[in-house]
Amino acid sequence: IGLDTVQLDGKGFEVLVESGDDIKIGDPLIRFDLEYINNNAKSIISPIIITTSDQTESIHIEDVQAVVKGETQVIDVTVS
Numbered sequence: 001i002g003l004d005t006v007q008l009d010g011k012g013f014e015v016l017v018e019s020g021d022d023i024k025i026g027d028p029l030i031r032f033d034l035e036y037i038n039n040n041a042k043s044i045i046s047p048i049i050i051t052t053s054d055q056t057e058s059i060h061i062e063d064v065q066a067v068v069k070g071e072t073q074v075i076d077v078t079v080s
Contacts, residue, residue, distance in 0.1 A: 012036035
């Protein structure tokens with residue numbers, strides 16, 4: 001979340017899940033203090049990186065201005 005936020009050494013972030021946890025759509029993964037990050041990181045821009053592009057059939061990115069948790073679809077990735 002944000003660019004170069006690793007330099008914040010975890011400040012402004014609260015991780016809510018661990019590696020290997022079972023999660024479902026709508027489960028919170030992390031809480032973060034956007035104001036703190038905005039004031040202390042290089043940028044709040046948060047890239048989405050798909051690491052399995054060789055298994056990806058299609059990617060559709062929605063044009064959205066606001067997101068509602070559990071309701072707004074931002075990206076649709078179809079794997080082959």
